[in-house]
Amino acid sequence: MSHLFPTYQRWEIEPAKASGSVIYGKDGLEYLDFTSGIGVCNLGHRPEAVEQAVKEQLELFWHVSNLFPQSIQEEAAEKLAKASGLDCVFFANSGAEANEAAIKLAKKATGRKKIITFLQSFHGRTFAGMAATGQEKIKHGFGRMLETFVHLPFNDLEALKNEIDSDTAAVMIEIVQGEGGIHVVNEEFIKEAGNICKENGVLLIVDEIQTGIGRTGKPFAFQHFGISPDIITVAKGLGNGLPIGAAVGKAELREHFGPGSHGSTFGGNPISTAAASAVMDIIFEDEFLKGVSAKGDTLFQLLDKELGGLEVVTEIRGIGLMAGIELSAAVQPFLSELRKSGLIALPAGEKVIRLLPPLNVRTEDLQKAVNIIKEILIKQTVTA
Template sequence: MGEGANSLFPNYGSRYGLTFVKGEGSRLWDEQGKEYLDLMSGIAVTNLGHVPKQVTERLKAQIDQLWHTSNLFHIPNQEKLAQLLTANSCGDAVFFCNSGAEANEAAIKLARRYFNKVLGKPEQYEIITFQQSFHGRTLATLTATGQDKVKDGFAPLPEGFVFAPYNDAEALKQLIGPKTCAIMLEMVQGEGGVNRAEPEFIKQVTALCEQHGLLLIIDEIQTGIGRTGKLFAYEHYGIQPDIFTLAKGLGSGMPIGAMVGKEKLREAFSAGSHGSTFGGNYLSTTAGVATLETILNEKLSERAAEMGDYIVNELSKQLADNPLVKEVRGLGLLIGIECTQPVADLVTTLQEQAVLVISAGPNVIRLAPSLLITKEDVDRGISVIRSVLSKQAAAAVQ
């Protein structure tokens, strides 16, 4: 722990006893020079690995030129990144911000303002989200989140959100009413336990949106930018959301968020309706362009699909006889190992074995490695995970 740690608010609790000083690809090194295999990518952020050359070179060039002018002026790479996103998605217009929470906040504001100002239906402002979802830490996005733990102590919460059970279309139908304007969900609930949306459920969600004239908002903060085996997770389901949001993997670690929407929504975000001082700045969009071009040019979404299938199959096979493991599931390189007990101690033990993973809820070990991770590194990680879980299972029966 550094000397300045006591100058920080303790909102992150007791951090892991590690301080990293260098990163490259799927490797991190701590202050003592110990090398770690990174299977969490800074919570699904460093999709190209740590300090990727494709991004570093462009960032260095931009740093020597210009950092900030504000959105009162044209920012060429902001426009280029927006064009890349719309050309490779179902969206038509982009708003840039600094984080996933801000992107989801923008999506919530856009949905409300579209119904209020464009459709002339101010009474329709309610958004249906789902239990075990996670949408951010701003006051609106934590209220939209389907987990009570993030809301503790922040009452009164803003009205306008109701919650349905995930993958339950019948329950969802019952919640749609005269106030409903949108349905917001993740294709894979990352923080909620790596829970995948069922295809039939998504089919019914889209049908309900069409039937009732609702907007469909897809939170792609964790699943977007190639992680699930498609550039965007909604593509697995053959749908076109009205709005989708991005952040984590878009900037290779540079703070950036994006909200992408359909043409019909453009009028709702008229001049002065929303903004961000730092959103879409020179550095973040330079990183975004370099990251997205690399993923597209090197077909890394396809690589993530292949490597993800390999990891799930190998883990399922090698952990099949382990009574501690309930299920291995995932989509692309967003993978969960559900256990029969809390996994916090297992995450720490894996760190001690120089393998970095993260939890997804109390009982799920989450893997979110770089899209460029090698098979050799994958096999090494699987071997360590198998060994740690085997020892834990053996200890449990003694």
């Protein structure tokens, strides 16, 4: 009997080690990993520069608490601020904690209560994160949710105009709804949403937990649309496997997060911030991001060419190296067969295969993955 709570539907693969885009299982087999630890290992498994930064910090100190100034935090915060165009950083341990910080900051700064989010969104599994999330399935069994969240249809401008009022603190949105099915925001909608927020004194929070740190070919996904959020949240790819999250905000919000207003014992842990700093040194380089965009173009060209004509495929969508393949059938049986064929992928809802390869994935591995997907989709459809 396992002594772990059964909160996860575990796969049949137990990793023995991992490197780059490959997981080596205890079964002696190799698996091409197109999950990146659910969008975490953006530089693949155990990138040398990040591993070296962690080793160097391990030899200095592991934890001293946030009562001490720590230059490693300042370095990482400066890189986040520079890449995002924002100013102030609060370090947390995860995406859910980053979103909690953003929600608290928005309410405190505005003195208002209501947060508008969107159907099919995902913002975490804490109580505020669940309440913000526009998916009922994650709320079942937990009782009454926090009441100051309103969920609107994604990309529905009229609904947003009708809902914003004098008690609205913030609009919180994902540029790409990852867990919700890889739905990309409409450009007209997000630009007008930014204008509406500004006109009404409402803060715009962009949840970049899954899309940030180069995943879409820019440092942050909002930068594809020329908008200026007041707060962004990041995690996942920031530490490449070390636990870290952050809420990043404009300078005028600084006064609302003074001493005692918020905190975290482990937030900004020096090991994690050392990893994050090393990650950003690589991913935020222009040439690296150009490479991500080019590989993203290649991936979608391959998907369209090889899968676009298959009857079971209803739509292919995404941006950068974040792809969703929507099927006309339940996705889990296909994912199981993909793993048996050496490719690990994710679901995004009940009918979408989600691909999140490392940002430094080889072109030949993109081709290999698409070939495996095509083979399994044809095979499973024929035998169904």
